[in-house]
Amino acid sequence: MLDEGYIKYESHWTPGPASHVTAARDLEFWRRPLYEAQLIGEYKEHGIGYGNISVRRGSSGLFLISGTQTGHLPVTDERHYSLVTDCDIRANTVRCSGPIQASSEAMTHAAIYALSGTIGAIVHAHSAELWQRHLGKLPTTDADVAYGTPEMAQELERLYRMEGLCDSGIAVLAGHDDGLVSFGTTMEEAATRMLNLARPG
Numbered sequence: 001m002l003d004e005g006y007i008k009y010e011s012h013w014t015p016g017p018a019s020h021v022t023a024a025r026d027l028e029f030w031r032r033p034l035y036e037a038q039l040i041g042e043y044k045e046h047g048i049g050y051g052n053i054s055v056r057r058g059s060s061g062l063f064l065i066s067g068t069q070t071g072h073l074p075v076t077d078e079r080h081y082s083l084v085t086d087c088d089i090r091a092n093t094v095r096c097s098g099p100i101q102a103s104s105e106a107m108t109h110a111a112i113y114a115l116s117g118t119i120g121a122i123v124h125a126h127s128a129e130l131w132q133r134h135l136g137k138l139p140t141t142d143a144d145v146a147y148g149t150p151e152m153a154q155e156l157e158r159l160y161r162m163e164g165l166c167d168s169g170i171a172v173l174a175g176h177d178d179g180l181v182s183f184g185t186t187m188e189e190a191a192t193r194m195l196n197l198a199r200p201g
Helices: 021-036 106-113 128-134 150-162 187-198
Strands: 010-015 041-043 048-050 052-056 063-066 081-088 093-098 121-126 170-172 179-184
Touching: 021 052, 021 063, 021 081, 021 121, 021 187, 052 106, 052 187, 063 106, 081 106, 093 106, 106 121, 106 150, 106 179, 121 128, 121 187, 128 179, 128 187, 170 187, 179 187
Parallel strands: 010 093
Antiparallel strands: 041 048, 052 063, 052 121, 063 081, 081 093, 121 179, 170 179
């Protein structure tokens, strides 16, 4: 069942001007090859975008993330990114500001950042072929755990502490058809991990 793109948390969005413009441009630099590889894009038959990226901003839990339903855009700029200013995983609430609401995956991104202060950037991609090939081989979430939920935060922590996610930096989301996530200290590292996974051979 396709439930991509729907915000499952309680969103508190403060509309405003774009911020962290340089960071948004860096995100776009690495988003482009991900888009060209169809790891970010749109399910055209449903008109629903998929895939998103984010980068940590400072040490207080802030991060800049692609806005909801921007996956279909071939090019993005600072207008297409939202600053997440607070995330309460237990209460299932996200606060964000900027010209657009944060991605439906903001809760999952926040959960990954909470795993370690060394995690500086995250890619959430979609690929049916990669998902099927690496399901159960790379660290894989429980199939009963849905994306964008507090339960996903707990599941990612389990993988990070016990199932090798700390070392691999990439996971398969079994309960989120076609979904994979990668992370790294920088956006270059996070994006390269996903792009390398998609390369033939």
